[in-house]
């Protein structure tokens with residue numbers, strides 16, 4: 073067994089009694105109420121998911137295993153010669169809840185390298201798709217076609233005790249994570265770099281190797297490490313994490329789950345917003361003939377977007393009620409590395425102009441920017457300008473969190489997810505009763 077898996081087993085065995093005790097002693101204790109607004113409104117605010125991998129506070133933003141983004145970046149061991157941590161060390165943190173040593177991170181790096189070979193049939197599937205297929209469709213299909221290799225399915229069919237489900241899930245999850253950087257970079261090079269894939273370099277770490285296979289020089293390796301860490305997890309309720317969990321709850325293996333989570337991420341209200349931001353900015357730039365607009369001019373573009381019934385991409389959030397700390401971390405990166413980039417100037421101008429407009433319009437509950445408003449500009453600056461690829465980067469990062477969540481779902485024996493639905497007539501009846509009671 074790998075050291076990480078050993079450690080995880082210890083953690084799981086120590087954790088299980090907590091879940092069992094909660095269910096046994098406090099299963100009937102209420103967590104909150106569900107209103108008609110919540111039921112019609114996308115289950116917003118309904119507390120009915122459990123995860124210990126990350127927690128999102130509306131005011132503070134994300135904490136990974138209890139650590140804020142700056143704390144996470146500061147505590148994790150760094151790749152030699154880089155400013156950024158090993159993504160492998162971050163995976164260790166997400167899975168176990170413990171901060172790894174450099175040796176721990178390198179051990180995980182070794183484990184992932186040993187699992188990294190992408191089967192030839194994955195490339196064959198990608199090559200069989202029309203070249204203008206969206207890269208998220210390609211990524212989803214590449215993941216799905218590896219389902220035939222699922223160790224979980226094999227072990228399940230042989231007869232697997234409930235307490236052991238996490239073990240082959242771990243094997244599948246680590247195999248999938250190990251292969252994702254090469255699959256992502258292959259799609260990029262096949263589609264956008266005249267079909268010139270670059271072979272992996274086994275000496276490099278997960279993030280560094282991705283940058284190498286993308287063919288983008290330093291400091292893109294650090295950009296990749298930062299990007300994957302920032303996008304990894306955002307508690308359980310967002311569409312991608314929730315989809316991964318939901319599909320896995322039917323005991324579908326991680327390939328089915330991860331492919332589905334990629335499909336959810338591909339929507340413009342979720343991960344695809346990062347390509348939409350760049351598309352929107354490019355449109356404004358074209359209209360401005362490349363010149364940086366004044367605040368008034370930019371304000372007019374924002375109002376035009378709102379008045380045409382579209383959302384301003386990269387702004388608003390279902391949970392956050394302040395600027396996303398992932399936005400701030402990337403903004404700090406831009407201020408350090410690309411302060412004079414024209415697209416960064418646009419993005420920064422939007423930071424100034426959009427929130428007061430959204431407040432004035434009075435619809436969005438959160439007028440502040442989210443992670444997607446800043447992520448594209450960094451990619452653009454380093455030469456990755458094919459913005460329909462950006463959500464794949466999000467997806468590769470998000471797989472880290474989703475895989476950790478599914479392993480723990482299995483470890484704690486979470487059941488198949490099955491919330492209850494009601495009809496509109498039932499809601500009307502509840503509403504009428506509440507109105508009558510209020511009149512008494």
Ligand code: NMX
Pocket residue numbers: 116340341342343345378382383384385386387388389390391435436437438442443444
């Ligand atoms: N531009 C214009 N209108 C907005 C925006 C925005 N950026 N954000 C929210 N609204 C509208 C929203 O469409 C809704 O309108 P209506 O009542 O006509 O249906 C109203 O404000 C209330 O929405 P909220 O409750 O504030 O937001 P909700 O929780 O429903 O949705 C988002 C959250 C993130 C989907 C929404 O803010 C949005 O569409 N933002 C733009 C797209 C985006 O940046 N998505 C990426 C989110 C982060 N991620 O990576 O996933």
Ligand code: MLT
Pocket residue numbers: 305306309310311312342390391442443
């Ligand atoms: C995410 O990272 O998943 C997005 O910010 C969306 C969310 O948390 O709802």
